[in-house]
Amino acid sequence: MTSAIAVAQAFLDLAAKERRSLTNMQLQKLVFFSHGIHLAAFGDSLIEEPVKAWDFGPVIPALYEKLRRFGRGDVSRDLAPETRGTLDPSGKEFQAIRAVWKAYGNRDGWSLSEISHQEGSPWDAVWNKRRMHYCDIPNDLIRSYYSDRVKHTGASQVA
Template identity: 35%
Template sequence: MYNCFDVAKQFLKLAKEDGQVLEPMKLLKLTYIAHGWFLGFYDKPLIKNSVQAWKYGPVIPELYHVTKRFGHSNVDIEIVDLYSENKLSNEDKAFLKTIWNAYKGFTGLQLSTKTHMNNTPWKEAYDPKVYHKVISNEIIKEHYKKLIDERR
């Protein structure tokens, strides 16, 4: 399991290689989506940070609070690096590149829409009366396993 900043940093590197801007919303959603697919494929979490059901979708609070200052601008990799433990294996970097290639063409808003549609972990967990409810890894894993099964 990794720190969410390790995963985010890798996405920032991949975006830079492709000449893309990665604003906070897209970075947050990519990190969450990668965590979901990892749970679905490997039955273990990619990140050790919790995911919470906020009003506008799933959020990794630590990553949100560090990156929100960038608004709609590119997140500075040097800021994310301050929190990174730099522990990604080459195998997991390859996994993240696969996720990047699948989702890099979407905007942050499009990814946000995908993560809080009906039948998603966020939709199942969100309760407007409960502030920042945690979305369990089990719920996320079940959702992504279902997506994997649908693609087979």
């Protein structure tokens, strides 16, 4: 398990290799999707922080606080340089991150938010079905949802 900030830095590094930038919303959703894929493929959490159901989808509050200063603009490539190298590039954590980057890395923040809002999603189950706004999205709910979306070949294949 690692910090959501370290996972966000990994996404920023992947984006930089492609000469791209990412916004707060993109990072929130990419980190959340990676957490879900990791839970489904490997059975344990990718990130140590809780995920909350907010207006625009799942949010990791600790990551939000770190990203808040960027507003809706691009996030600095050096969000948390001290976290570089803390994730093993051949490890299961990075496998989930790469799978999500491959599947969703080219999407803008709003389309990622729409994906996170799909009917039956963990956010939908908490926000709309349970009417529990700004509450935790339980990991068992996230795992169950993403288990149906991870092909049984592991996290390298995301449906």
